[in-house]
Amino acid sequence: MRSSCTSARQPARIAARPVLATKVIAAIVALFATGCTDRMATSNDRFGRSGELIAMSGGEGGARYACATCHGARGEGNGFDAPRLAGLPAGYLQKQMEDFALGLRPHELMRDVARFLDSHERVLVANHYAALEPRTLAPATTEAATEQTAALYARACQQCHGVDAAGTPAGPPLAGQPAFYTAQQLRDWQLSKRRGDGLHGMLRVAQELGAEDIRTLGLYLARIPPRPAPAGR
Ligand code: HEC
Ligand code: HEC
Numbered sequence: 727m728r729s730s731c732t733s734a735r736q737p738a739r740i741a742a743r744p745v746l747a748t749k750v751i752a753a754i755v756a757l758f759a760t761g762c763t764d765r766m767a768t769s770n771d772r773f774g775r776s777g778e779l780i781a782m783s784g785g786e787g788g789a790r791y792a793c794a795t796c797h798g799a800r801g802e803g804n805g806f807d808a809p810r811l812a813g814l815p816a817g818y819l820q821k822q823m824e825d826f827a828l829g830l831r832p833h834e835l836m837r838d839v840a841r842f843l844d845s846h847e848r849v850l851v852a853n854h855y856a857a858l859e860p861r862t863l864a865p866a867t868t869e870a871a872t873e874q875t876a877a878l879y880a881r882a883c884q885q886c887h888g889v890d891a892a893g894t895p896a897g898p899p900l901a902g903q904p905a906f907y908t909a910q911q912l913r914d915w916q917l918s919k920r921r922g923d924g925l926h927g928m929l930r931v932a933q934e935l936g937a938e939d940i941r942t943l944g945l946y947l948a949r950i951p952p953r954p955a956p957a958g959r
Pocket of ligand 1: 780781784790791792793794795796797807808809810813814819820821823831832833835836839851852910911
């Protein structure tokens with residue numbers, strides 16, 4: 727029910743003035759106005775809206791933002807650039823959507839997806855994926871990582887990401903994520919493009935890694951079968 731949210735009309739009037747600063751303010755107002763219309767739509771939806779419905783339909787954003795298109799019908803990911811969501815901790819999933827929306831993670835498409843969801847919908851869809859059985863697609867390459875990579879993981883990552891990369895309260899699960907996706911994230915941390923980690927632990931860790939470490943860590947982690955994250959996240 728967009729029309730019932732009057733503040734949504736405000737930005738158009740302000741933006742008509744040709745001053746750049748005013749336009750910036752108008753854009754910010756527009757952002758809040760969108761949140762307002764989203765909330766109105768939610769509270770007026772007499773059928774309610776479950777996380778599963780958002781995952782399958784894309785919520786307010788429409789079909790092009792349907793999570794299942796890229797993250798798989800059962801949250802298994804696409805084996806390439808879209809990670810598995812099934813069985814990841816709900817708090818982690820929700821935080822990532824906040825980070826995409828705020829620009830703390832650099833991905834235009836996921837930024838738009840996240841901005842179309844209000845905070846309640848982000849919680850619903852996060853809970854939906856967290857409750858699914860952890861599953862993933864088979865690794866895209868047959869190349870296996872070496873024992874050196876396993877040792878690097880045990881030395882530099884396991885403390886936070888856990889045995890078998892199943893996650894701990896100090897870091898999310900990494901098992902069964904596509905090798906391409908994991909390598910991309912490590913490069914994003916390295917260049918400080920992804921910076922949702924308040925204590926900068928991932929920035930420091932990633933800056934110690936060379937290009938070949940990143941590639942082989944991706945292969946190594948993709949081959950570990952995912953299992954449910956321990957409770958507490
Ligand atoms: C058109 C494809 C596409 C759609 C639709 C899509 N995603 Fe994504 N999603 C991606 C890609 C690609 C990434 C990896 C972004 C990156 O490299 O940082 C991602 C990343 C994520 C992450 C981060 C996971 C992690 O392990 O850090 C979450 C959470 C997420 N998406 C949730 C959703 C939800 C919820 C929806 C539906 C409301 C959705 N996505 C719709 C492609 C998509
Ligand atoms: C001091 C703790 C710590 C250490 C050590 C650590 N990480 Fe992390 N890592 C984190 C945290 C916390 C996050 C999630 C930050 C956020 O909320 O975005 C994370 C996120 C990640 C992600 C993104 C996961 C996703 O689904 O998008 C990858 C990939 C990753 N770490 C790989 C590694 C690797 C590889 C190592 C070892 C070389 C490592 N980490 C060492 C704490 C750590």
